Amino acid sequence: MLLNPAVLALLAVSAVVTLLMTLAAAFAVRVLRHWDITSGSERQLRLERRTYLIATLVAFCCGAEALSLLLFVYNAEAMHTQFVGAMCATGVLNVNRWGWPTLFLQIAAFFAGAVWLTLNRLDNQGWDYPLIRVKYGLLLGIVPLVAAGAVVQALYFLNLQPDVITSCCGALFSPDSAGVAGEVAGTAPRDAAVALGASGVLVAGSGAWLLRRGSGGWVFGGSALAAFLVALAAVVSLIALYVYEHPHHHCPFCVLKAGHDHVGYWLYLPLFAGAALALGAAAVAPWRGVPSLAAAVPGETRRLTWLALAGFGLFYAVAAWTILRSGLTMVGVWW
Amino acid sequence: MPIWLQRQKYLIDFTLASLLRRRAKNLGLLLVYALIVFALASVMLYTHALRHEAAHVLAGAPEIVLQRMVAGRHDLIGEEHIARIGQVRGVQTKAGRLWGYFYDPAVKANYTLMVPPDREIAPGDAIIGAGIARTRGLSAGDYLTLRGSDGKAHTLRVAGLLDARSELVSSDLVLVAEPFFRAFFGIPAGQYTDVALRVRNAQEVRKVAEKLTLLLPDTRPILRDEVLRTYDAIFNWRQGVVAVLLLGAILAFVVFAWDKASGLSAEERREIGILKAIGWETSDVIRMKFWEGAIVSLTAFLLGYLAAYAHVFLADAALFEPVLKGWAVLYPRFALVPTVDGLQLATLFFFTVFPYTVATIVPIWRAAITDPDTVMR
Numbered sequence: 001m002l003l004n005p006a007v008l009a010l011l012a013v014s015a016v017v018t019l020l021m022t023l024a025a026a027f028a029v030r031v032l033r034h035w036d037i038t039s040g041s042e043r044q045l046r047l048e049r050r051t052y053l054i055a056t057l058v059a060f061c062c063g064a065e066a067l068s069l070l071l072f073v074y075n076a077e078a079m080h081t082q083f084v085g086a087m088c089a090t091g092v093l094n095v096n097r098w099g100w101p102t103l104f105l106q107i108a109a110f111f112a113g114a115v116w117l118t119l120n121r122l123d124n125q126g127w128d129y130p131l132i133r134v135k136y137g138l139l140l141g142i143v144p145l146v147a148a149g150a151v152v153q154a155l156y157f158l159n160l161q162p163d164v165i166t167s168c169c170g171a172l173f174s175p176d177s178a179g180v181a182g183e184v185a186g187t188a189p190r191d192a193a194v195a196l197g198a199s200g201v202l203v204a205g206s207g208a209w210l211l212r213r214g215s216g217g218w219v220f221g222g223s224a225l226a227a228f229l230v231a232l233a234a235v236v237s238l239i240a241l242y243v244y245e246h247p248h249h250h251c252p253f254c255v256l257k258a259g260h261d262h263v264g265y266w267l268y269l270p271l272f273a274g275a276a277l278a279l280g281a282a283a284v285a286p287w288r289g290v291p292s293l294a295a296a297v298p299g300e301t302r303r304l305t306w307l308a309l310a311g312f313g314l315f316y317a318v319a320a321w322t323i324l325r326s327g328l329t330m331v332g333v334w335w
Numbered sequence: 336m337p338i339w340l341q342r343q344k345y346l347i348d349f350t351l352a353s354l355l356r357r358r359a360k361n362l363g364l365l366l367v368y369a370l371i372v373f374a375l376a377s378v379m380l381y382t383h384a385l386r387h388e389a390a391h392v393l394a395g396a397p398e399i400v401l402q403r404m405v406a407g408r409h410d411l412i413g414e415e416h417i418a419r420i421g422q423v424r425g426v427q428t429k430a431g432r433l434w435g436y437f438y439d440p441a442v443k444a445n446y447t448l449m450v451p452p453d454r455e456i457a458p459g460d461a462i463i464g465a466g467i468a469r470t471r472g473l474s475a476g477d478y479l480t481l482r483g484s485d486g487k488a489h490t491l492r493v494a495g496l497l498d499a500r501s502e503l504v505s506s507d508l509v510l511v512a513e514p515f516f517r518a519f520f521g522i523p524a525g526q527y528t529d530v531a532l533r534v535r536n537a538q539e540v541r542k543v544a545e546k547l548t549l550l551l552p553d554t555r556p557i558l559r560d561e562v563l564r565t566y567d568a569i570f571n572w573r574q575g576v577v578a579v580l581l582l583g584a585i586l587a588f589v590v591f592a593w594d595k596a597s598g599l600s601a602e603e604r605r606e607i608g609i610l611k612a613i614g615w616e617t618s619d620v621i622r623m624k625f626w627e628g629a630i631v632s633l634t635a636f637l638l639g640y641l642a643a644y645a646h647v648f649l650a651d652a653a654l655f656e657p658v659l660k661g662w663a664v665l666y667p668r669f670a671l672v673p674t675v676d677g678l679q680l681a682t683l684f685f686f687t688v689f690p691y692t693v694a695t696i697v698p699i700w701r702a703a704i705t706d707p708d709t710v711m712r
Contacts, residue, residue: 004571006681006682009685053697056696060696064689071681074678082567082568162564162568
């Protein structure tokens, strides 16, 4: 293991978050078993009071998870100097088999947390805690995700061997390499551009429908998720090439480097925020029928949809700007 | 202004006033908090600046240094070795270097004697580093006498001092002419300490090193990247060790923060009771307490970080220097270039604000669920 402060901080944060989430899960089980809003019993009163604590704890944990996802990527990027063969975060994540699963679990926990927070926010607006069982049921699903993330991350950091020669982005994100990364890198830029544009239109269309009609939340959430995945693939197969001004460099992490003006953060932050907000809108929209939420749902859905569209819009704008200002000219070759 | 923002503004306003009403209690917490940030930030800023300095210094170093090994020990390398390197493609320039160590019993310190590759020095003259000048009390025009390998005294005239700005690498340096160096150490002509190789394409360095080990099996190549990586690992490790040592302090701070947050005075309880009686909800009280924590954290973080910045870059990190820098008779005096890194800031945040917040959540909730009638009765 490499004894470095960022690694220590990440391990400590994931351990504390897992502990707090486990406490919250124990409470969730009690809510699912005993919650009865019509009862005036002491137990019900205790549960009602405790929901404030647990909601605050979970909100805090979700915030910490989001920040530690950022720190994890930033740290992987910074640690590349310590491994032979690593030139960016890709090489550091490749050092052992736990690197990529850690990243994916953290991303999954981030989205699940975001959905939980929006549901919690909506639930707090209803006088009779209408979504309490849904919310705590979902929490029971998130806790294993967070715990698995913590365990896999610990395995990753504990098994970091500085003498391992790792392979970096040039090898992984190459059309010749086997696996998903190779497939994505091998996608023709023209196809990627078409898919990116189509997914953008789909998100905008379903978002507009949701804003206008107030229905179709799941369609919007599904299109946003699809657009998110297409966007990630497009970063590898299209946008990155224009950032590096090199037709064969596909790395999705080198864009985070200072040498490329940290443009990666401008791409990923709005994209992740947009997708999380869209999933939030999808989770909120179906509850219009609940009497105590009838007033809150339309406003909340509209707000989340607008914010999600703004996030996606910013991502597409930055991507377009990156391609337009690039010195790479492939007219006649790709276009 | 949107209602939400206005609400937060009033909450902050109220929180600030409430914090100021209990000045003594909050000042104690703020001081301890800032001290924790200060200690951790000092270590991080200092090691980061040292690492930065090492990388800066090594930026001009040759990509590969080739040393000849005899029975596992570093030995002199002959001209015939250098001639054979000429066949390796990718090597831009190659030059034999002459340098060595000399122990001066007068000051009980090692000097580095070196023949500079890029400047002419008259035989009998020497240009010395600021550390030696300081320790031996020398200035330009003075004489420096050293006992050579032949047992005779060799006298050098100090022709000049090396620029103090380069002291980190030149503190113990004595630059001499080649004839003097060979006579002083008894090194025959055609022999060198090691060979410096320049490789233009960074991606070829490893390949060149591999070819060199095959071509000259009795040598070992030392890569600049490897040296940098080692520095990185060492400084990270030192930082980590100090952070582990400070974990005890962080835990103590967590207990302290928990205690402070749960020890609500009767007056504070009454205040919360009244707020709830006039219509505040539990979530409002939690929000107010959240702002209280945020204000304390932000102030402590800023104070601690600024103090650490001053400590490291203005006071030369007087408190942590012996642990983090190491020690030597001819230790260079150098001013570190101030550098602030995002990763450092984020890590520091997780080491300080995160534990503080965890420690205060439960006490905040306990305060927030207070029943108005029980406290006001």
